[in-house]
Amino acid sequence: MSGLPATLGEALARARGRIAQGDARILLREASGAGLAQLVAFPERALPPEAAARFLAWLARREAGEPVAHLLGEREFYGRRFRVSAATLIPRPDTELLVTLACERLAALAEPAVLDLGTGSGAIAISIALECPGARVSAVDFSAEALAVARANASALGARVTCLHGSWFAPVGAARYACIVSNPPYIAAADPHLAQGDLRFEPLTALASGVDGLDDIRHIVAGAAAHLAPRGWLLLEHGHDQAAAVRRLLDAQGYAGVASWRDLAGIERVTGGHLA
Ligand code: GLN
Numbered sequence: 340m341s342g343l344p345a346t347l348g349e350a351l352a353r354a355r356g357r358i359a360q361g362d363a364r365i366l367l368r369e370a371s372g373a374g375l376a377q378l379v380a381f382p383e384r385a386l387p388p389e390a391a392a393r394f395l396a397w398l399a400r401r402e403a404g405e406p407v408a409h410l411l412g413e414r415e416f417y418g419r420r421f422r423v424s425a426a427t428l429i430p431r432p433d434t435e436l437l438v439t440l441a442c443e444r445l446a447a448l449a450e451p452a453v454l455d456l457g458t459g460s461g462a463i464a465i466s467i468a469l470e471c472p473g474a475r476v477s478a479v480d481f482s483a484e485a486l487a488v489a490r491a492n493a494s495a496l497g498a499r500v501t502c503l504h505g506s507w508f509a510p511v512g513a514a515r516y517a518c519i520v521s522n523p524p525y526i527a528a529a530d531p532h533l534a535q536g537d538l539r540f541e542p543l544t545a546l547a548s549g550v551d552g553l554d555d556i557r558h559i560v561a562g563a564a565a566h567l568a569p570r571g572w573l574l575l576e577h578g579h580d581q582a583a584a585v586r587r588l589l590d591a592q593g594y595a596g597v598a599s600w601r602d603l604a605g606i607e608r609v610t611g612g613h614l615a
Contacts, residue, residue: 343391348382370394426484451517461489574611582607
């Protein structure tokens with residue numbers, strides 16, 4: 340087969356065996372403007388040459404390994420579309436748990452101050468700001484490029500989020516928060532997954548954190564109490580085998596209500612506790 344695919348079905352056939360079927364459908368949906376259901380139900384529907392060319396270009400880049408989110412420049416998270424770039428982690432569905440847990444704890448509070456450490460695209464901070472309209476959300480990132488993406492997302496989605504440039508607690512001064520959330524880097528530096536799949540295209544500083552992956556989590560747990568309001572919550576995303584270690588870190592700092600919660604795959608993914 341050469342030339343441009345003339346129909347939706349031909350386009351999907353062109354992708355078969357080269358990239359995952361789910362990825363092919365998403366790319367064709369975005370290239371053609373057709374709905375996902377139409378791609379399956381109406382394979383004979385004509386594909387305009389411009390859309391076909393766009394799809395083929397994405398197909399080649401996806402086949403070479405680039406993440407779908409980078410090809411499209413966006414990823415859906417908590418029901419909204421977020422701009423992403425090579426400077427940010429690509430938001431994961433697992434991380435929606437962190438937003439839900441934070442919002443549950445903020446619901447009873449009037450104008451709770453919330454801090455998101457290492458905000459990246461801003462997905463967590465912005466989702467919390469929009470789901471808990473009373474919340475006053477601040478978002479920190481040490482990457483100015485990432486923070487620019489977070490600012491653009493906040494403004495595109497109409498979220499009120501204060502973006503602060505610096506490393507972890509450095510830019511927040513003496514402020515105290517009702518809830519501190521973070522999806523920090525937590526992969527062990529020697530983990531072979533870092534050299535595989537989509538992770539190769541994401542910033543290493545958003546992924547890897549020391550020999551056991553816990554360097555940044557240890558830093559955050561050590562510093563958080565000084566920035567939490569009375570009964571304030573610290574909620575941290577972590578790796579699939581780190582829940583017990585993170586609970587121990589929180590216990591050692593005297594946190595109350597220490598617990599872990601499972602993600603969509605049933606894996607303990609978020610651990611948290613609150614000041615007594
Ligand atoms: N959850 C991501 C992964 O394992 C890692 C993100 C992170 O380190 N915060 O692919």
